[in-house]
Amino acid sequence: MTKEISKTYSPQSIEDKWYSYWLSNKYFHAKPDEREPYSIVIPPPNVTGVLHMGHMLNNTIQDVLTRRARMQGKNACWVPGTDHASIATEAKVVQMLRERGIKKSDLSREDFLKYAWEWKEKYGGIILEQLKKLGASCDWDRTRFTMEPSLSEAVIDVFIDLYNKGLIYRELRMVNWDPLGKTALSDEEVIFKDVNSKLYYIKYHLTENSKSEILNSNHPTSNIQHSKFVVIATTRPETILADAAICVNPNDERFKHLIGKKALVPFINREIEIIADEYVAMDFGTGCLKVTPAHDKNDYELGKKYNLEVIDILTEEGFLNEKAQDERYIGKDRFAVRKQIAIDLEEAGFIEKIEEYKNQVGTSERTGAVIEPRLTLQWWVDMKKFLAKNPQVLDAVMNDEIKFHPANMKNTYKHWIDNIKDWCISRQLWWGQQIPAWYSEDGNFVVAKTEVEAIEKFRIQHPTSNIQHLKQDEDVLDTWFSSWLWPISVFDGFKEEGKEDIKYFYPTNDLVTAPEIMFFWVARMIMAGYEWMGQKPFSNVYYTGIVRDKQRRKMSKSLGNSPDPLDLIAQYGADGVRMGMLICSPAGNDILFDESQVEQGRNFANKIWNAFRLVKGLSIKPDTEFAADLLASNKISEQWFEARFNLALAEIEEKCKDYKLSEALMMIYKLIWDDYCAWYLEMIKPVYGEALNQSTYDQTVAFFEKLMLVLHPFMPFITEEIWQEITERKEGESICVAAYPNVETYNYTSLQNTFETISKIRELRNSKGISPKEAFEIVIKTNQTELYEPNQFLIKKLANVSSILFNEDAPNYVSLSVSTDQVFVKLNIEIDAVAEAEKINKEIEYLIGFMASVDVKLSNEKFVSNAKPELVEKERQKKEDALAKIEVLKQSLAGL
RNA sequence: GGAGGCAUAGCUCAGCUGGUUCAGAGCAUCUGCCUUACAAGCAGAGGGUCACAGGUUCGAAUCCUGUUGCCUCCA
Numbered sequence: 001m002t003k004e005i006s007k008t009y010s011p012q013s014i015e016d017k018w019y020s021y022w023l024s025n026k027y028f029h030a031k032p033d034e035r036e037p038y039s040i041v042i043p044p045p046n047v048t049g050v051l052h053m054g055h056m057l058n059n060t061i062q063d064v065l066t067r068r069a070r071m072q073g074k075n076a077c078w079v080p081g082t083d084h085a086s087i088a089t090e091a092k093v094v095q096m097l098r099e100r101g102i103k104k105s106d107l108s109r110e111d112f113l114k115y116a117w118e119w120k121e122k123y124g125g126i127i128l129e130q131l132k133k134l135g136a137s138c139d140w141d142r143t144r145f146t147m148e149p150s151l152s153e154a155v156i157d158v159f160i161d162l163y164n165k166g167l168i169y170r171e172l173r174m175v176n177w178d179p180l181g182k183t184a185l186s187d188e189e190v191i192f193k194d195v196n197s198k199l200y201y202i203k204y205h206l207t208e209n210s211k212s213e214i215l216n217s218n219h220p221t222s223n224i225q226h227s228k229f230v231v232i233a234t235t236r237p238e239t240i241l242a243d244a245a246i247c248v249n250p251n252d253e254r255f256k257h258l259i260g261k262k263a264l265v266p267f268i269n270r271e272i273e274i275i276a277d278e279y280v281a282m283d284f285g286t287g288c289l290k291v292t293p294a295h296d297k298n299d300y301e302l303g304k305k306y307n308l309e310v311i312d313i314l315t316e317e318g319f320l321n322e323k324a325q326d327e328r329y330i331g332k333d334r335f336a337v338r339k340q341i342a343i344d345l346e347e348a349g350f351i352e353k354i355e356e357y358k359n360q361v362g363t364s365e366r367t368g369a370v371i372e373p374r375l376t377l378q379w380w381v382d383m384k385k386f387l388a389k390n391p392q393v394l395d396a397v398m399n400d401e402i403k404f405h406p407a408n409m410k411n412t413y414k415h416w417i418d419n420i421k422d423w424c425i426s427r428q429l430w431w432g433q434q435i436p437a438w439y440s441e442d443g444n445f446v447v448a449k450t451e452v453e454a455i456e457k458f459r460i461q462h463p464t465s466n467i468q469h470l471k472q473d474e475d476v477l478d479t480w481f482s483s484w485l486w487p488i489s490v491f492d493g494f495k496e497e498g499k500e501d502i503k504y505f506y507p508t509n510d511l512v513t514a515p516e517i518m519f520f521w522v523a524r525m526i527m528a529g530y531e532w533m534g535q536k537p538f539s540n541v542y543y544t545g546i547v548r549d550k551q552r553r554k555m556s557k558s559l560g561n562s563p564d565p566l567d568l569i570a571q572y573g574a575d576g577v578r579m580g581m582l583i584c585s586p587a588g589n590d591i592l593f594d595e596s597q598v599e600q601g602r603n604f605a606n607k608i609w610n611a612f613r614l615v616k617g618l619s620i621k622p623d624t625e626f627a628a629d630l631l632a633s634n635k636i637s638e639q640w641f642e643a644r645f646n647l648a649l650a651e652i653e654e655k656c657k658d659y660k661l662s663e664a665l666m667m668i669y670k671l672i673w674d675d676y677c678a679w680y681l682e683m684i685k686p687v688y689g690e691a692l693n694q695s696t697y698d699q700t701v702a703f704f705e706k707l708m709l710v711l712h713p714f715m716p717f718i719t720e721e722i723w724q725e726i727t728e729r730k731e732g733e734s735i736c737v738a739a740y741p742n743v744e745t746y747n748y749t750s751l752q753n754t755f756e757t758i759s760k761i762r763e764l765r766n767s768k769g770i771s772p773k774e775a776f777e778i779v780i781k782t783n784q785t786e787l788y789e790p791n792q793f794l795i796k797k798l799a800n801v802s803s804i805l806f807n808e809d810a811p812n813y814v815s816l817s818v819s820t821d822q823v824f825v826k827l828n829i830e831i832d833a834v835a836e837a838e839k840i841n842k843e844i845e846y847l848i849g850f851m852a853s854v855d856v857k858l859s860n861e862k863f864v865s866n867a868k869p870e871l872v873e874k875e876r877q878k879k880e881d882a883l884a885k886i887e888v889l890k891q892s893l894a895g896l
Numbered sequence: 897g898g899a900g901g902c903a904u905a906g907c908u909c910a911g912c913u914g915g916u917u918c919a920g921a922g923c924a925u926c927u928g929c930c931u932u933a934c935a936a937g938c939a940g941a942g943g944g945u946c947a948c949a950g951g952u953u954c955g956a957a958u959c960c961u962g963u964u965g966c967c968u969c970c971a
Binding site: 005007008009192360408409411412415416419515516518519546583584589590591592594596597599600602603604605606607609610611612613614615616617660662663666669670677678681685688689759762763765766767769771772773857860861862863864865866867868871874875878 | 967
């Protein structure tokens with residue numbers, strides 16, 4: 001019977017089998033009907049992406065939510081897809097071309113895009129295939145891509161719409177420039193990193209000095225005031241070549257006399273003025289600030305204020321250009337120049353000192369390159385205006401119309417909204433949606449969907465412009481400018497026709513995402529939702545943590561500390577990996593991933609598998625062939641588990657409602673392992689070679705089935721396998737679409753004292769080193785025999801007890817405390833009366849101490865008068881119980 | 897520099913509007929068992945001044961204040 005089922009669970013073949021069964025039966029496909037809808041849109045992974053542990057966690061959670069909803073009778077739809085990821089993808093394509101010996105600069109835009117699409121078709125979207133291994137129950141028929149034609153069209157329409165509403169403008173501004181990606185970035189795409197750098201103190205000679213004096217001056221400048229220099233401090237000495245002024249604080253006594261004078265930039269001897277502004281911090285560096293409007297945001301603002309020249313000495317790749325004036329540096333990378341110019345300055349005597357300095361530099365989220373502030377013409381969304389038009393963007397989150405889990409993320413969200421900056425949406429790339437702006441040769445432009453429309457608009461808006469050679473804007477839109485439409489565009493919400501999906505599935509229910517893209521994506525989807533749908537895009541946002549290794553380092557490819565999820569699945573099974581990821585990942589908390597957790601998951605699967613083997617291997621006979629007391633005992637066991645199950649289910653549902661999935665999973669784990677396997681199955685298991693009665697067997701199978709249903713969202717594969725095998729199923733049935741159990745009423749049968757008796761006897765056996773095979777005789781002293789009497793069968797079976805007597809004398813027995821009762825066990829070995837007495841005395845001592853503390857409370861008038869009456873009553877009960885117990889213990893002392 | 901959060905067993909975390917479900921869970925550790933479902937297992941056990949110092953209260957892990965340490969986000 002059990003011979004055919006293998007002793008250990010092997011997931012591989014089972015997982016593949018059921019996943020293709022689910023696909024071929026289209027259980028994950030959803031279309032609008034009369035049922036209540038439930039929808040989730042996937043945070044679209046980069047089309048260049050490969051599954052990493054973060055995806056595993058994120059998508060497991062989405063799958064749990066989706067599968068639960070589906071089983072609870074909702075029309076569940078989880079929409080998958082990928083993001084075109086402008087910068088990342090373009091970088092990959094450029095790299096592929098380089099390997100083939102092709103330079104991007106040699107290609108036309110059209111040719112480049114042809115290669116890019118080719119790349120996308122070939123390598124893009126591997127990640128979606130990997131998700132299938134995880135068991136993701138996405139509606140694959142709905143797979144979308146942010147750059148597919150209809151989604152791109154929506155993006156363009158939205159741009160035009162916002163432009164027409166006056167929410168988009170084009171302006172020359174300082175942006176975050178990525179010299180590697182050669183594009184502008186939004187503030188959100190810049191990551192600040194701590195670096196150890198150097199603070200260079202550089203002398204600028206005042207123009208009163210003659211040239212020869214400058215070159216020969218080597219004397220130390222201990223007193224700035226009387227020297228013929230000013231000294232400025234900078235971490236970026238190469239930018240001195242772009243200096244336009246020096247600035248001091250007008251209140252700074254040290255430098256008042258210098259205001260209005262002129263200084264010379266080292267090497268190139270450009271004359272710059274010393275100006276005064278309160279912006280300068282007197283206590284930082286030397287108190288003199290070099291002003292470099294082209295290469296620093298604050299300096300740029302200062303430059304605007306004082307009408308300073310903007311001298312941009314960097315190329316788009318971050319190399320120095322001819323404006324740097326010094327031949328030694330032109331054409332070289334800014335970091336190489338930084339090193340070299342420091343040496344040269346030092347040799348020429350311009351360096352006063354160099355200090356070690358810790359500062360933060362911005363780097364590109366996608367390429368890692370150090371960001372250069374750069375003055376360029378870019379397209380912007382006016383966020384303040386946008387929010388003024390859509391106040392719900394903040395309100396809905398603050399009043400929980402859109403619920404954040406965990407809720408404290410609301411603060412972060414509010415802070416961002418309150419300090420919002422305009423969104424730079426243009427990128428100097430080719431892979432993406434090209435900006436629908438058209439320029440005439442004389443510099444006018446219109447925003448229009450097509451060239452034909454553009455010509456029309458020119459005729460009206462700029463009738464004098466020459467429209468012979470209109471040129472479309474070269475730039476594309478920020479990737480997030482398409483992702484923010486995702487919950488709308490995947491349901492074709494921007495199309496004129498086919499509105500059934502959007503009407504039915506929007507707003508979506510849950511969004512599961514990482515906290516770091518709250519601003520990039522979550523906030524902007526909320527904006528788009530209100531702007532174009534007039535409604536929130538989702539009701540709940542579940543923020544997952546970041547997956548870290550045991551040393552709390554973020555898992556990353558470069559550190560090599562991230563296991564390959566597919567290897568893990570191959571080794572432990574998808575169910576095991578899912579369980580391992582979820583078991584310790586409360587919402588918002590980082591998860592410290594450790595392979596031992598996945599092992600725990602695999603072990604759990606194996607445990608379930610063996611319970612299945614046991615149940616499947618039972619032989620069954622009709623109830624009529626069994627003695628009444630055995631049937632009664634089994635009935636008690638069934639009732640007990642039924643109660644346990646419903647109690648636990650209610651709690652599990654509560655936890656799930658609060659999105660505390662890891663706690664819910666832990667409860668299921670304990671329900672199955674401890675309650676069902678360790679207790680229930682042991683209680684009803686017939687002695688070897690004997691059969692089980694039919695009615696108990698039926699119940700046992702029914703319980704097993706229910707347990708599988710509850711566990712299925714978390715561990716879909718093994719639960720399907722067992723659900724299919726444990727009883728007869730029809731073709732086309734699946735646990736995926738089976739009804740989730742409801743909490744039912746039950747008769748509560750407390751086996752508390754019985755279980756405690758069993759445990760205490762086992763403990764005694766353990767501590768005395770007595771074999772489990774040796775049976776004991778016991779006497780139970782209690783005034784509640786009804787708590788034990790019906791369960792004698794169970795006590796005998798599980799604790800190996802041969803006979804049970806009630807309230808008889810028990811001379812020379814060992815006494816055990818069970819709740820307020822005493823259980824006496826007859827041991828066949830000599831018992832140490834002195835040691836026993838000591839043990840009992842200790843217990844009495846403890847109880848007296850305990851009573852004393854209760855008495856303190858009870859004699860405290862303020863407690864008795866202030867505390868709730870039931871609480872006072874409880875304390876009284878405690879005292880009574882303790883008294884009764886002391887009495888019993890004293891009796892057994894006397895008996896020794 | 898600004899905002900928010902955290903500190904409970906070796907590790908990861910539960911502990912709601914103060915009071916026997918208040919010191920809990922899982923893992924890890926230790927002891928004894930290959931007891932015919934499972935050694936990926938079974939039966940037990942030992943681990944904590946609830947970061948520190950004050951305060952409020954009859955009563956504080958829980959509320960308040962300060963200190964220290966750590967984390968995240970923003971500039």
